[in-house]
Amino acid sequence: MTAALWTAYEAAAATGGALCARGGDPDRWIAEEWAARGLSIDSRTLKPGDMFVALKDARDGHDFVAAAFEKGAAAALVARAPEDAPDGKPLLVVRDTLEGLRDLARAARLRNFGKRVAVTGSAGKTSAKEMLRVALGAAGRAHAAEKSFNNHWGVPLTLAQLPMNADYGVFEIGMNHAGEITPLTRLVRPHAAIVTTVGPAHLEFFGSVEKIAEAKAEIFLGLAPGGVAIIPADNEHCALLRRRAEKAGAARIVSFGARDGADLRLLDYAEESDGARIEAQVFGEDVAFRLGAPGRHQAMNALAVLAAVRAVGAPLVPAMEALARFAPSEGRGARREIALSGGRRITLIDESYNANPASMAAALALLGAAKPRGRGRRIAVLGEMLELGPDAPKLHAQLADALAAAKVDRLYAAGALMRHLWEAAPAAMRGRWSEKADDVLAALRADLADGDVVMVKGSNASKISLVARALESEEARPKAANE
Ligand SMILES: Nc1ncnc2c1ncn2[C@@H]1O[C@H](COP(=O)(O)OP(=O)(O)OP(=O)(O)O)[C@@H](O)[C@H]1O
Ligand SMILES: [Mg+2]
Structure with a gap:
């Protein structure tokens, strides 16, 4: 059995919410502590013991509170008690559930003493996230979302699930519009922040690729004190990213790419049937390792990942060895x-x-x-x-x-x-x-x-x-x- 992620009282203290239930005798059950092993925003995939978070998105999560309890939810974070919420089932009532989720995220960050890495970019976020999971997992307990949870609810959800004793947290941060990354990176407060690449994605909301670069650079605004900015040396907007990182107060800026002068530099890339052999110079030292996914772009993602591994003080050699076990996820090569x-x-x-x-x-x-x-x-x-x-x-x-x-x-x-x-x-x-x-x-x-x-x-x-x-x-x- 997994340890509790959130106890009733910790969750209430983090959110300022009210512990209650429909019907029954509130005095009696409030004394009964509950504990949630995980969080879920989807009653269909909720696991027994999870706290259900009733978010309003395409549909109102409050309509699925009853279903969540049927699936074995330990409690539900709600903005109101739905009519059909079963009697006596524990609710944590807050003014706004997304705000409540962010409160949990902030509290999860504050009680954890590990290091955090955030990743954004026009492509390669999920790939880099999965590489970080295996690379950092070689050095300690690494936490990352199972899916591409990179938006206004995905990031807080991932952070709110950060186990107290995790050594590392990995966060994918995405965006469709300028200004979206800022609050997310300020929530995560990463020790290392990666921009994988900048290119024309969601161009219709931006007008120019330069504006996209500006928006990606927002990730540096949330860097923790002493934080490291990791930027793609070969990208035409690298100089802009560097300026933004400096302005945001990054303690160090590390570049990765193929060009001369990159801090992590790809020297040789040889494709194999189910991966690639990579030779690189990492902070002046020659290294070689196998990556479990083919593609020069994946080799670049791997270099960004190694930069982050170094930035959070994890050992490089086990991280490189672990990258052989990285496998591209469905539909990504x-x-x-x-x-x-x-x-x-x-x-x-x-x-x-x-x-x-x-x-x-x-x-x-x-x-x-x-x-x-x-x-x-x-x-x-x-x-x-x-x-x-x-x-x-x-x-x-x-x-x-x-x-x-x-x-x-x-x-x-x-x-x-x-x-x-x-x-x-x-x-x-x-x-x-x-x-x-x-x-x-x-x-x-x-x-x-x-x-x-x-x-x-x-x-x-x-x-x-x-x-x-x-x-x-x-x-x-x-x-x-x-x-
Ligand atoms: N560094 C990169 N440069 C260019 N293309 C890349 C890079 N990394 C991955 N890709 C390509 O992008 C596709 C999506 O990869 P991935 O899921 O890692 O990106 P993502 O940024 O998480 O995407 P999304 O914005 O949809 O979450 C891959 O199938 C691959 O083709
Ligand atoms: Mg993704």
């Missing part, structure tokens, strides 16, 4: 060999989780580095990159250079915006364009040949991930029939 009908064996590079120009270029480079077997080809299956504003058509068309650089043999593309890339691509490369991912899948299926390497990528909403899912299930089908 995971590879699979798939046996299709007709004896065709293909490799699927699943990048379908999301896309913007920075991550699209990285994924195409990954495809370029892959070596198809025999007469196999490099096939890019691309869905639209969304939220790019008026420049969207141009940003799509511009990928033609990355397609050529990656020696892509065939392009399959879905969605109106991808039409711009389709038209910019050489005729010999064109496999199929369609408004819909389904049509693209049908054409692709017929075309696939033994040895092909297929990389699938697009924004979440482009639905291009269905191509990856369909190819995976293709293999599963004959097996299921035999069983």
Whole structure:
């Protein structure tokens, strides 16, 4: 049994909320202490013993308090007692539940004596977060969210779950608009803050990539005294990030990249089937290690991670060794060999989780580095990159250079915006364009040949991930029939 994360009285003291329950005899049960082992904002995934936090988002969490108790919630953090809250079940009533969650987060931070790392960037946040989990986990107890919880409720939720005795806390911080990172980083107060990269993501809300860099640099505003800013040396906005870090009072600024003068410098990168060998100079010392994910962009994320490891005083060698065990999460570069009908064996590079120009270029480079077997080809299956504003058509068309650089043999593309890339691509490369991912899948299926390497990528909403899912299930089908 896991130790209590929040006892009734600690949670009440942190939030200033009232401990109560519907019905029953309040005098009697208030004396009965409860303790929560974790926190949950979703009654569907709540684990017995969790405290349910009734947030208002797309739906009002107060409508699910009863369901949460049915799933075994230890208590519920609410702004009012819902009509259907079961009698006698412990409630912690606060004025505003999101504010209450932030209060818990602040209290969790104050009672923990570990070090905290925060990560933002236009791509690579979750990858870096997962690398930090394994790298710091080699030195002590590391806490990080299971998912990409990086927004106005995700960050406080992750911090409010920081165990008292954790040695390290890792926090992914995202944003769609200027000003969103500031309150989150001030809540976390990181000892090390990473900007992985800056590129055109959510461009429609910003107007220029420079403004995006400004917004990412907000992460430095929350640095704890003595905190270290970690910035991408090769990025065109590196100088801006450095200036912002200085202005924010960073005690040290550490850069990572391939260029001369980077504090952590990539010297050599050799791709292997399920990872890469990396040689780097880390603060003047030559090191070599294996990373459990291919892609030069992942190697860069790893260097940023090692900078943070050093910044929080964790040992480097076990961290480097642990990075061999890092595995890309679903849709972020995971590879699979798939046996299709007709004896065709293909490799699927699943990048379908999301896309913007920075991550699209990285994924195409990954495809370029892959070596198809025999007469196999490099096939890019691309869905639209969304939220790019008026420049969207141009940003799509511009990928033609990355397609050529990656020696892509065939392009399959879905969605109106991808039409711009389709038209910019050489005729010999064109496999199929369609408004819909389904049509693209049908054409692709017929075309696939033994040895092909297929990389699938697009924004979440482009639905291009269905191509990856369909190819995976293709293999599963004959097996299921035999069983
Ligand atoms: N440093 C990087 N530079 C460019 N692209 C990257 C980098 N790291 C990862 N990527 C690409 O971005 C994709 C998403 O990676 P990841 O989930 O780590 O990013 P994220 O910043 O957490 O995204 P989100 O904003 O959706 O939470 C990966 O599949 C990969 O293609
Ligand atoms: Mg993420």
